[in-house]
Amino acid sequence: MMKKKVVLGIAFSIFLILQLWCSMLVFHFPYMGIENEEIQGQWVVKRLLPEGAAIKLDLKVGDIILQIDGKPAEDFVTLRKWSAIEQAQSLVVSREGHEHQVVLNAKSNIFYDIFPLIEEMVCFGMAIVIVIKMFHSKSAKLLAAVFLCGSIVFMSLLASIRGDVLGKVQITTFMMLLPIVFLHFLIVFFKEKSDLNLPSWILKYLYSIVVIALCLRGLYFHPSLTYTFYRYDIIITLGFFIFGFLLNMYVLTKLLIKVRGQQSYISSIVKSVWLSWMISFLPIICFSFLPQLLTGEPILNAIFTSWILLVFPMSFAYLIASNQLYDFGLVIRRIMFAGLLAILPVCIFTGVYHYLFNNVVDEKQLLYIFGGSMFLITVALYGAEYWTTKLEPFLFPRKHIFQTALKKISKNLGTISSFRELKDIVLVDIVSTLQVAGGAIIFQYKDEVEIIYEGEIDIEGIRRHVDANTLITAPNYTSIEMNNHESYSSYLIVTRKKTNTYLSREEKQWLQLITSYLEVSLENVHLIRKLTLNLQQFAAQLPHETNAYDIQWFRKVMFDLQEEERMRIATDLHDTTMQDLFFLKRRISSIAEKGNLDKLDQEQLNSMNNFVDMINASLRQSCFELNPHLLKEIGLIPTLKMYVDKESYTTPFMLSVEIGSVITIEEKDLLTKRHIFRIVQELLNNAKKHSQAGKVLFSIEENENYFCLNYEDDGVGFNGYQEGFQKEIGASGMGIEQMKSRIMHMGGQVDMTTDKGIGTTFKIRIPIGEVRAS
Structure with a gap:
């Protein structure tokens, strides 16, 4: 781990030194763009590049260079090495037999310097983002290396065109390295994502060629051999770059043919990579590198086509980081649609610009304006949905x-x-x-x-x-x-x-x-x-538990769910509503204790306090009915007696309970006691809702091995068992049937006698020795 940190530290330090060196050259020396040739021992101006600063000076093609910075022309380094004049302050030239001095004080073309700098910053920033977000992925590290190669190429470009040896070594080396690192990334990426094994044996040979070429570039430091080697090195570098591009296309095309019939995510990835690779590299190869190899002159300067190289790595990194990799086809279609929408306004804008500035604009500038406007408007249209969503709270607050x-x-x-x-x-x-x-x-x-x-x-x-x-x-x-x-x-x-x-x-x-x-x-x-x-x-x-043991879990689940819900409601009432009532009472009491209130207000506040007490008592009783905690504290019989006594104050009939000899039931588990309490509770609720009775009596006793619970009222009764429990089931979800279910769950029996006008009687017998609550 420590060794890796040291290596990374050294690499970053070298990158920083190279950046400072290239930046120093850019800020101290303008790009002149003066190409020369040697004729009969004299250096003559061959061409003044339109992108260079010398086009603005008093120089003409055919001028003879006599002195550079006060020294003979043949002694100037960049002239001997590259047949170009860069990093100079002044010239003495001869034109038609007359000598005159030219001061090289013109400024560089701002776009020509700023554009590569922006591209470098974008590439380097994307490399850092990828390493931070996907540090543990080997393929992500290789993709970051692709970005880093691109960053160094753009960094070196401005130093290279100014005749710097180190800049030319960097740009040629990393241009050869870029397609190889990308091929390496593809091999590792498809291995990680889909176990597709691409041929990796070729990588060592490709890397070896780059290393050999780097060693040969040591000839750049030998003035007499530099220009001869440089002319061939340019051809080798551009040819190797095009070869690397074709090799990647071959690998991707072969892979595409292999998976094209599959309806899988890997097929979508291969198609997306193939398409974006074509979009990124074809322009610079077709309009810049290939024409320069064949004719010696590019159709478009690479400075204008190089930015398209960023399309693939930036889009690929974005899709990986945002987990949209498998939707790349959809993203491409959206970009193309945004581009189609942008064509008309861009054409109108370019046409108007050409009409207004016809005398000062050339074709390359128009192409730059058209391409730049297309790019900006397409990006704006593509990102409109994202930014609209982000800014929606401010732009459309109601929506x-x-x-x-x-x-x-x-x-x-x-x-x-x-x-x-x-x-x-x-x-x-x-x-x-x-x-x-x-x-x-x-x-x-x-x-x-x-x-x-x-x-x-x-x-x-x-x-x-x-x-x-x-x-x-x-x-x-x-x-x-x-x-x-x-x-x-x-x-x-x-x-x-x-x-x-x-x-x-x-x-x-x-x-x-x-x-x-x-x-x-x-x-x-x-x-x-x-x-x-x-x-x-x-x-x-359900039948008796002894005859249906395999489904006894069903009743248990039903009862457990009901008890859990009752306990939840009781807890909520206690922790929220009752606490609120407590604080309300304290607030009313504090106001009532103030001496500045008249008697009527005091009485009203006291009345409100009493009303809060009544509500609190009612809620406390409801909580007890939902969660009869006294079963555990004082036992079943005292709890039932206390419950019936409290209910007798509110029932429309005379309610009483007779308790005989009851001892064994208190030894039973809590669940059994809860079942019996719920049975009494349901019988009493049913009596209050439907019986219209004048008297209701509960009697409890133990007879031999049975716990006996009897209920009797003198109410209206009802015709048939089904009518009663159906009505109660539809009303509350509990009813007589659930009471029967509890009794059967404990292995007991229930007998009911009822008819219209004669009241209702329930006789419940639960075996004490066989009581089950499991």
Whole structure:
């Protein structure tokens, strides 16, 4: 590890030194672009390159160079090595027999210097990003090396054209290295992603050629051999670059033929790499390198075509970093579509520019303006969706609020298991998002209407609209029907906004979208409710446990789920509502203790305190019924006696309990005691709802090996067992059938006697020695 850090440190230091050296040359010496040839022992100006600064000076083709910086021309280094004049301050030239001095004080073409610098920074920045984001991937490190090679090529370009030996060594070496490193990257990448084995044996030979060429470039430091070797080195470098490109194309094409029939992600990757490689390298090869090899002159200067080289590595790195590699075909199509949209405005802009500056613009500048504008507008159109999304909270705040609320609601809908949860999960967000006074979800059954609401809304008025079938056309509400079938119909309604205005069209469309989500969720909840009731009936109708041991787990699961839900509700009530009431009472008491209140206000505050106490007592009783913790603390019989005594104060009938000799049941486990408590609880609830009795009696005793629980009332009774439990099941989800299920789960028996007008009697016997709660 330490060794790697040392190597990286040395490499970075060398890169920094090279960067400083090349930057020093760029800032101290303008690019002159003066090419010369030796004729009869004299150096003559052969060509003044239009990109160089010398085109602006008093120099002409055919001028004889006599002196450079006060020394004979043949002694100047860049003239002897490259037949070019760079890094000079002044010239003495002879023209038509007259000598005159030329001061080389013109500035370089800003675009010619800035463009390679920007390309270098982009390549180096991408290399750093890739190494940081994907440090543990070998293929990512090689892709970073491709970027680094490109960065050094662009760094060396500006020093190279100024006649610097080190710059020319760098640019020729790394241009040869670039396609080889990329081939190496492809081999490792496809091995990592798909176990495709590409031929890697050729890499050692290619790297060896680069090393040999680097050693031969030591001849650059020998003035008498430099120019001769340099002319051939350019041909070798460009030819090797084109060969490397063709070799990569051959490998990719062969791989493409191999996987083209497969419907797999690797096929998509190969197609994407092949296409982007063509787009990146064909322009510089066809318009710059190949024409220079064949004719000695490029169609377009490489400085203008080199930026296209960045298309592939930048796009590839972006797709890897953003996990969109397998969608590269889609990305390419989007870029092409953005380019097509950009063509018309770019053509108009270029035409107008040419018309306005016809006298000062040439074809290359027009091409640069056209290409640069195409690139910028295409990138802008491609990134429009991304930036619009990022800036949406500022550009379209209302739309952003709707989308955020929709995401939250749609996410929370998956957690709904009952209709009552709709208030906290859906209605609160709808009311707050639309800024309306209130909202409600209505369920219309055959015989009843259930309304869940939030905010300020006229519930009785809504019931009247439901009864009159005028809910959809109600003038003060926005109503949307969600479900409508035999079992029930459901509606979502909201009031006017708090500003007393109607919802806008956009808000109504958002509300329609919400209801499309709600329809499915409500139907699922309805099915869950029906399934739960059916499961409860099924659990109650199962045979005796001794005859159906393999399905006894079913009842246990049903009971456990019910108890967990009761305990959760009891805990929520205790930790939230009851605590809020406690702090409310303290606040009222502190206000009442102030001496500046009159007697009437004091009485009202005391009355409010008493009312809070009543609510608190009621909630405490509800919590106890949901989670009878006293079963564990004081036992079953005392808990039942205390429960019946408390209920006797609120029941419309005379309620009493007779307890005989009961000893053994207290030795049983907590689950058994909870089952018996729930049975008593259900019998009492059923009596309060349906019996219309004047007297209800519970009697408890132990007889031999049985725990006996008897219930008796003098109420209206009912015709048949089925009618009673079906009614109760439909109402509360518990009922007599669930009580029977508990008794059978413990191995007990129940006998019921009832008829209209004679009351109802239950006789329950549970074997004490065989009580099971597992």
